[in-house]
Amino acid sequence: MSDATLDWPATFEQTDPTERTRNNRYEASLRTSIDDVAAELKRVGVDDWRLSTAARHQKQNPRYPYANASPTDPSAVVRWTMDGEQYAVACDAYSRLRDNVRTLYLYLREKRKMEQRPVVTGESEFANARLPPADESAVAAPAPADEPHEILGVAPDAPDAVVRGAFRELVKERHPDHGGSEREFTRLKRAREVMLDD
Incomplete structure (x- = not known):
């Protein structure tokens, strides 16, 4: 067998x-x-x-x-x-x-x-x-990728302090512990990282 x-x-x-x-x-x-x-x-x-x-x-x-x-x-x-x-x-x-x-x-x-x-x-x-969305059996198609500055609601050339402040404000409502989704929280973190790396 x-x-x-x-x-x-x-x-x-x-x-x-x-x-x-x-x-x-x-x-x-x-x-x-x-x-x-x-x-x-x-x-x-x-x-x-x-x-x-x-x-x-x-x-x-x-x-x-x-x-x-x-x-x-x-x-x-x-x-x-x-x-x-x-x-x-x-x-x-x-x-x-x-x-x-x-x-x-x-x-x-x-x-x-x-x-x-x-x-x-x-x-x-x-x-x-908890499994990440990519490992779940039925995963919705990913949303089109927005620009990091659009996700955070800041100018493309925003200073690091503005990027950090925008991230902190958005996390208050989009963090999983505050009723947001893990996917949206991860999206915010990636946008912040990209903006701060530039």
């Missing part, structure tokens, strides 16, 4: 196969670890998620690889949607698929616990798992 195709996020680095190690600390089976991943995601309100591995998955139960799965590539990726955003976590540090899936479960559990703490932070604990 040949391996399936792993859906590794394009922006994530992968471990060199020669650097993968064997993990003897986990005793849980692959199935138990997948069930634990499902339970953690359910606790944070995620209904729709999928596990991607290079192993062939069961047709009737697509979240589970076949019991004798031993793919050439032991990497595992969990992808989900939450509040309209795409998320993914991946692990390929270990030489066995079950250890990589177990590590993903432990990571998700810790993130969920941190999310429940009564501590206020700038973003959700899961923010670092």
Whole structure:
């Protein structure tokens, strides 16, 4: 039985196969670890998620690889949607698929616990798992590129202090923490960088 195709996020680095190690600390089976991943995601309100591995998955139960799965590539990726955003976590540090899936479960559990703490932070604990728009499955066509000075609303030859001031004012309303989008915030940062580099 040949391996399936792993859906590794394009922006994530992968471990060199020669650097993968064997993990003897986990005793849980692959199935138990997948069930634990499902339970953690359910606790944070995620209904729709999928596990991607290079192993062939069961047709009737697509979240589970076949019991004798031993793919050439032991990497595992969990992808989900939450509040309209795409998320993914991946692990390929270990030489066995079950250890990589177990590590993903432990990571998700810790993130969920941190999310429940009564501590206020700038973003959700899961923010670092949010995928950039280019890696989402359905991405809208990019808007035509405006000139950096147009994005910031300044003259093409504006002094650095004016560029910085315009950026600060725009960020107040367009930063993701203030109701703006990550895409627009990134666009502002790039425009500022280009203007300040000139």
